Amino acid sequence: MLELPLTEEARGALNRYSSENAAKTLLPLWRQFEDFLQSRGLSPTSILDIPEDTLRAYASHLDHQDCHVDDALVALSAVLLVCLHAGYSGKVLRSVVIPRIRRPIENRQWDAFRLRTYQPLESSQLARSRRRRAKREAYAQDTVLADVNRK
Structure with a gap:
């Protein structure tokens, strides 16, 4: 062919x-x-x-x-x-x-x-950004605590 x-x-x-x-x-x-x-x-x-x-x-x-x-x-x-x-x-x-x-x-x-x-709801996008911000802040606090504990 x-x-x-x-x-x-x-x-x-x-x-x-x-x-x-x-x-x-x-x-x-x-x-x-x-x-x-x-x-x-x-x-x-x-x-x-x-x-x-x-x-x-x-x-x-x-x-x-x-x-x-x-x-x-x-x-x-x-x-x-x-x-x-x-x-x-x-x-x-x-x-x-x-x-x-x-x-x-x-x-x-x-x-x-x-x-x-399907269009994502604005409220779900806001909630997702709040969760991401909370995770970043928790990670930053954990790294600061780890640095303090090492010293």
């Missing part, structure tokens, strides 16, 4: 930086991304020619697909890893994320689960 030029480039990048098992695992996910590119009428000649907006559009596409959020994260991570190994800018790749991270919550009316957009 003849491979597309992007798949050949992806295979080369993965073989250069990863194991053979990693390439076998990541290439099917890369081919899904290539199918996405073809469905949008794009045919870049190189991985480095893939526009940043297209990577963002793929992340949105994965978000709205009817699949588990973990599968979407793995598919996006595989594409980003191949792009990184091919020499794509890491700064650009760090900014490509799935727009909504969803988690299952219980639907009390039907005793079933549904997906809801």
Whole structure:
């Protein structure tokens, strides 16, 4: 079977930086991304020619697909890893994320689960920062006491 030029480039990048098992695992996910590119009428000649907006559009596409959020994260991570190994800018790749991270919550009316957009509550973020501050202060006190006990 003849491979597309992007798949050949992806295979080369993965073989250069990863194991053979990693390439076998990541290439099917890369081919899904290539199918996405073809469905949008794009045919870049190189991985480095893939526009940043297209990577963002793929992340949105994965978000709205009817699949588990973990599968979407793995598919996006595989594409980003191949792009990184091919020499794509890491700064650009760090900014490509799935727009909504969803988690299952219980639907009390039907005793079933549904997906809801997850956004951390401000109160939980404040509590986390208070816990971190308390741990840092306790550690600082322990080190001061240890220094005093040594002398």
